[in-house]
Amino acid sequence: MKKIALVTGGTRGIGRCIAEKFAGAGYRVFVTFASDETAAATLMARYSTLIALQVDGRATDQIHALRDQICAEGIPSVLVNNAGITGDAIFLNGSVDVFHEVMATNFVSTLNYCDTFAPLMANARFGNIVNISSVAATKIKLGNTAYGCAKAAIERLTLGLALELARFDVNVNGVSPGFVDTEMFKLFAKGVEREILKSIPARKIMQPDEVANMVFLLASRQFSTTGTIVKVGNGENIG
Template identity: 35%
Template sequence: MTEPTSNKPFTEQTVLITGASRGIGAAIARRFASVGMNVVIHYLQSHEAANETAREAMRYGARVLTVTADLRSVDQIERMQDKLAQHGLIPDILVNNAGISHYGLLSELSENEWDEIIGINLKGTYLMTRQFMSAMIERKYGRIINVSSVWGISGASCEVAYSTAKGGINAFTKALAKELAPSGVTVNAVAPGVVDTAMMNGFDASEKAALENDIPAGRFAQPDEIASLVYFLALPESGYITGQIISPNGGWLT
């Protein structure tokens, strides 16, 4: 059996990144834009931040489109897909990055908060993948990359719902990879450790210093470092890598 290949050069492919208005998602958008690819930046409410990410991406000469949708809504995802089709932007690469975190005891977590965390992180990944994988299967080529977390591997005290959602994404990744491998579509997850983004704003300086102390590399990851790994998994030459949960965490978890 020959290796599945796209009929388009890599730099002419289209990547759709959810939650790409800031942080890791924005870094991923910039990384793909840097080689001139078609980049679709999804956001929910951060309109101005998404536009700023789009402007940064366009400076590389990339074709960029911003789209908004609540990823818990099938109707909104379908409308987003229709908009992309109107612009001739059918994703060859889907990066499921959108997510929210929550810090607190499970005993104090409301049912609505649980539903929101699971809905955006896990259900959103499922709905987006289901919607966009059909075209990949038809073309016999595609890349699905899910942004998970180290807590999806080991679990974290006071982050039970978030850990549950990310653990679900890891299992989803492994199972779907087996389902789609015969169709030439790879499915992988990147599960970062601590990344220097707005998600860390809830920690004070002493808490951050204690965390850095626990990490053998002695520092937090930068968003660009995570983006480079996502980019690598999207490359045509990464076609034999599938069903993997890769955790860039500075040696924190081995």
């Protein structure tokens, strides 16, 4: 049986490393991306078993079209919800529209993908969903309210779905990284890198492939659990 994985936001950063991990393990990998066609083309050129498709996770019709394309090859056994944006801003100085955009891009898209693919996995009596959260879900930082709320909602969704889907042998887990060396982190940390590094107990930044390793461990059932939020980092998640 063909092993199929879907990774959202899978052409850059953590998502790319996750997609590469599954492709290297022999999976047929579908990845979604928002706008970076160059990154998508580069990734597809590197892996013959990988296809990158431009999909807006907020649009259910686009996700349903993706589902139909994937299901022409088989039912995916792995869904990794990674796509997201930060939208950092002081709440009183910003627009509530940005808050809505962050919630829609991070949480609503995760909800939409789960709503589309969880029933297929339940019917197949097997599946693995891993939702990417963040230390921001529990650690409060100035200007990080929208992103933190979205990630907290993702963690609560993860736990609720895990409870409901366990009897169908569908594992639902989350991975909550601290600071990870990605383009998103570089944008967030611009000008304050030294201060951020000093705030991390181990004084170092995680690499994207380290997060990908944990996701693969869960989704391939090398470590079988459900309803677990795995906190990974260099001490940022303590407390």
